[in-house]
Amino acid sequence: MKHNIFLSLIIAGLFFSCSSSPERVMLVSDGSNVAYSQLEEANNSIIEGKYARTYDLLNSAYNISLSVDNTDLLCKIFLSGIVFKIAVPDFYADEDSFLKSEKEILLQNARKLAGRSQDKKVLINLCSVYEVRIQLENELKLNGKKLSSEKAGSFLSVLDNAQSYISKDPYYYAYSFRTKGDVCLAVQDYSGAQKNFEAAAKIHTKERYLVEIGLDWYCAARSYSLAGKKSEALSAIQNALKYDKDAENTPAIASDYSAYSKILLKGSPDEEEIKLSEELALWSEKILKAMAKIENKAETKTGE
Numbered sequence: 430m431k432h433n434i435f436l437s438l439i440i441a442g443l444f445f446s447c448s449s450s451p452e453r454v455m456l457v458s459d460g461s462n463v464a465y466s467q468l469e470e471a472n473n474s475i476i477e478g479k480y481a482r483t484y485d486l487l488n489s490a491y492n493i494s495l496s497v498d499n500t501d502l503l504c505k506i507f508l509s510g511i512v513f514k515i516a517v518p519d520f521y522a523d524e525d526s527f528l529k530s531e532k533e534i535l536l537q538n539a540r541k542l543a544g545r546s547q548d549k550k551v552l553i554n555l556c557s558v559y560e561v562r563i564q565l566e567n568e569l570k571l572n573g574k575k576l577s578s579e580k581a582g583s584f585l586s587v588l589d590n591a592q593s594y595i596s597k598d599p600y601y602y603a604y605s606f607r608t609k610g611d612v613c614l615a616v617q618d619y620s621g622a623q624k625n626f627e628a629a630a631k632i633h634t635k636e637r638y639l640v641e642i643g644l645d646w647y648c649a650a651r652s653y654s655l656a657g658k659k660s661e662a663l664s665a666i667q668n669a670l671k672y673d674k675d676a677e678n679t680p681a682i683a684s685d686y687s688a689y690s691k692i693l694l695k696g697s698p699d700e701e702e703i704k705l706s707e708e709l710a711l712w713s714e715k716i717l718k719a720m721a722k723i724e725n726k727a728e729t730k731t732g733e
Contacts, residue, residue, distance in 0.1 A: 464493040464502055472509055472600075473640040478680040480517045484528060487513060491527050501546045507539035508559045515566050532563055554594035557587050558605045565612060576615035584612045603632035603641065610648055619656035623649055630668075643673035643681050650688060659695045666692060679720045686713035 471486035487510055494502040507527070513520070514532040522528040530538070536559060543552035561584045568576050588609050595601050606629040613621035630645035650665035666689045673681040690709040693702045 460493050460497045461499045461502060464490040464497075464499065464506075467493070468502070468506055468509060472512075475509070475512055475516055476640050476644055476681070477678050480513070480520055483513055484520065484522070484526075487528060488526050500542045501548055501552065504539045504542040504546060504552050504556075507535045507542065508555065510535045511539075511559050511563060515562070536560055536563060551594050551598065554591040555598075555601055557591045558595070558601070558608060561587050561612070562608055565608070565615065569615060574615070576612070578616055581612050581616040581618075585609060588612070599632050599636040600638060600641075603629040603636075603638070603645075606632070607645060607648065610652070614648075614652060614655075617655070619652045622652040623656070623661075626652060639672060639676045640678060643669045643671075643676060643678060643685070645669075646672065647681070647685060647688065650692065654688075654692050654695060657695070659692065662692045662695070663689070679716060683713045683716040683720070686710070686716065 467486045467490040471483045471490065474480070474483040474486060487506060491503065491506050494506060510528055510530075511532045513528065514535065520528075527535070527538075536556060539559070540553065540556050543549060543556055546552050564580075565576070565584060568580060588605055592602065592605050595605060606625045610622045610625035610629065613619070613625060626645050626649035630642055630649065633641040633645055646665050646669035650662050650669055653659075653662035653665055666685055670682065670685040670689065673685055686709045690706045690713065693706040693709070698706070
């Protein structure tokens with residue numbers, strides 16, 4: 430009997446020992462995590478004007494995501510590729526790079542991937558946002574920076590519908606507001622543009638997308654300036670400058686100072702505003718020259 434009790438205790442001990450051991454991991458996401466980080470950095474690099482860096486990051490993220498068959502992430506990489514192609518349409522891409530394709534082909538590929546993804550509805554509607562971006566850029570290029578009210582209404586309708594599906598993804602939700610702002614700006618609906626750019630800034634600020642915030646406020650400042658609202662434009666460009674300095678986004682900082690200088694000359698500027706405008710314009714040039722020296726020094730070291 431003692432033998433049976435002893436055997437039972439051993440079996441019970443083994444059972445509890447096994448049940449308390451950590452479970453084996455059933456999902457590995459190391460590759461996807463790296464690709465996602467590279468995509469985020471690529472999105473920042475586009476705004477910072479670091480296009481060679483963007484190209485490398487997007488290609489690396491694409492290859493990693495493809496190797497692990499992450500269709501959701503691949504779809505978003507294609508969409509960022511569209512923004513890259515709009516920013517630098519003539520950028521040289523290697524023959525085996527997915528960025529060799531035109532932006533319309535990138536959108537087609539993104540849609541195919543969206544259809545195979547787990548978040549099908551979200552990504553399909555996200556593709557609609559980028560389709561509006563492509564069509565907006567094409568319309569402005571074709572018609573001399575002008576957009577018909579009919580086209581604008583159609584674009585805004587698509588964006589409104591898409592927002593109901595993508596609202597849980599703050600980065601892309603904010604991007605949809607910025608796109609709406611650009612549509613409004615193209616038809617001189619400055620009030621609508623201001624509202625949407627500031628909505629994007631609010632989301633980006635809450636979610637700590639630092640590089641994006643400065644661009645939102647820069648766009649808002651432009652809207653206020655075109656509407657003749659000088660004090661609001663000055664406040665917005667100061668916000669843009671604050672966040673771009675926090676992000677150490679040198680090209681954006683220089684652009685902010687240049688815009689600041691021009692806004693000061695709006696309306697009937699006084700002597701103090703004229704003087705400050707001249708100082709800020711010169712400061713913008715100095716920042717760009719400093720950036721050029723740093724880049725030239727880096728290129729020289731690379732060539733050694």
